[in-house]
Amino acid sequence: MDVSVPENVMVTKLDSLASWCRKNSLWPMPFATACCGIELMATGASKHDVARFGAEVFRFSPRQCDLMIVAGRVVMKMLPVLQRIWLQMPEPKWCISMGACASTGGVFDTYSVVQGIDRFIPVDMYVPGCPPRPEQLIQAIIDLQDKIQREGTLMGKEFQTEARQRPKRALLDIVTPQSAPRPEPLPIIPNVGV
């Protein structure tokens, strides 16, 4: 059957449309604890201007945000605060772990620094560097946008998948014996852009 569509009408899936809306208006919650926070500020400032990617609305209230950027080391005393703020953010939400410290503990392999926040909260993107340059953070945001577009669904089904529930690799080394099988990487879902 032949259907003719007027020029400015296109057909897409609702999931793609929702993801497309979400990815272009990420509102970051800057969880800036240490030096990386300075680069986070620089990313928001005029020279690097993260507004070009629709992620400039830094809000300090977790209730208004959907992207948590953890910039800097998280220590024992801070971790419960971090978890609480994460729990306060409404769905759908994502998390970027910015810098070596937030991702792995970085140079601070000491008694008080948490060796990677992904042991305690789910993380979607890791940004290496100490500190990462603003360009790197912007790249992470772009990658996250791709990811949202790729697997996002209207009802947030992608968060329910089994792969997302598994603890991260870093945690497994601690909790289970070394010989336990590593988790498989996330399946790559073909790009279904708008």
Add this chain to the structure above:
Amino acid sequence: MASGLLEPPASAIDQEYRWTLNFGPQHPATHTTLRILLQIEGERVLDARPDIGYLHSGFEKIGEHLNYNQYVTVTDRMNYISPLANNIAWHSAVENLLGIDVPLRCKYIRTILAELARISDHLLCNGACALDTGAFTAFLYAFNQREELYQIFETLCGARFTTSYTRVGGLMYDATPKFIEQVRQFVKNFPKVHADVCRLLNRNRIFVERTKGIGVLTKAEAISRCATGPVARASGVTRDLRKDSPYLAYGDFDFNVICSTDGDCFHRYLVRMDEMLESLRIIEQALENLPPGPVNVPMADRAILPDKSRVYNTIEGLITHFEVVMTNRGFQSPRDECYTAIEAPNGELGFYIVSDGSETAYRARCRPPSFIHFAMFSHLMKGHQVSDIVAVLGSLNVIAAELDR
């Protein structure tokens, strides 16, 4: 949470109009991670109890496990607003312990860097203080200049603020002509921006009213509460290590110590503003008189890696390189303890190093000015309004990474 922080109410009537307000640890106006428990009555602060340690990452413990050259990377992360000052403080302390006297050129370059760090620190402090009290423009001006400084540091050592630039007995590299050119340019442009910021703030009614007479620290209190640096100088303590016991090349230059007697937030701001101009004078003089010659101590000291052409072409160079990179073969440190301090932007930044003869410190204690200044916060806040918290916090320049280490 912390059980000892809140005392039981005195009596029900006393409590009627009292609130307990939690401020931080994730709050935009704290800039860093600290928490304050406020007892307020209406808008008036009856008691402010700081609760810190939200960024305690064991710096001093790491200092006992990294050798004297490696630990400099960790000092970057201490006061990340002016990392070069920390680098210089650490290696001054190590060199003092080892009895190394660095060459004159190295001293001059370090002096220039320390002063650039001071400018960058004061810019951020004053800019953020202005931002919190409602003057956004000044903050942007200040931040723009800081971006220039970052570029200078990037030319110098390849990183924007994790510089790690000093080494035991020298520097990572010699300063390049491009760096000197950039600093010249900065020295030329900065007074105009400085004047702009002054014009924006000095007689800005809102800013002045929100900072004048707020958080007053008298001279006697400043001494009894161990204040140093701009905080003490704004209260009339004239102590400045650059003058009192000249280290690096400060003895060669002509500059003034800025003091005030009022000791409130506004005068802390003014002292910082004027110190930047003095820093500029020092930089200018140092640039004009920058001596030629090596930046590192001679190879025979076995303290620093010799440059690569020496390593490949001479046997002494190769041996020295080998000895320095081998553990327990490099420099010998005496079994001794010493305290060395420099006048960092925030106050006296000192390291107390205990050495047991190896090339790793047995104990590396840092005297953190932020920690000592923040301890008087609750004293400064008594009787003020809630909105004054940000002014006082801003003028004390508390950097959490240095506060908690």
Add this chain to the structure above:
Amino acid sequence: MDANALKQALQQRFGELAWQYSESRRGERRLVIPAGQLLSYLEFLRSDCGFDALLDITCVDYLHYRGAKDRFGLVYLLGTSTSGERLVLRCYLNEPNLKIASAVPLWEGANWLEREVFDMFGIAFEGHPDLRRVLLPEEFAGFPLRKDYPLRGRGERHNFERISRNQS
């Protein structure tokens, strides 16, 4: 105050045997005093010898230090508010008697410095108005800067609940 005058003043006040004065080869002045008399020394140095600024209080654990006789060395850095003069005051403490008088009556600024030493080394300051942990969580057990405490801790840093994607 120059070294000789200082020594004389100390001799007059405390006698000959109690204290040891030394100077490092860089000219740093040190004074080793008995721990029990700390407060009177501090008071004397502050009021009579002009060391009116307390720069730092810290502690060193000499557990693995070759040839050390005492376990803990407490270090008080004194200075003046007008010049760059400095004096390093030291006294030693041994287990189980880890107690010393607090310097808060003399300098308000000693408050947090002593709390930090308490937090990191477990040394109790008697007469301190508010001796609690300052940097570490209240429920933390152990004193991390002691030499018998491992750098990576005893697992405290991983002792938290994990939040999975479903729970949040």
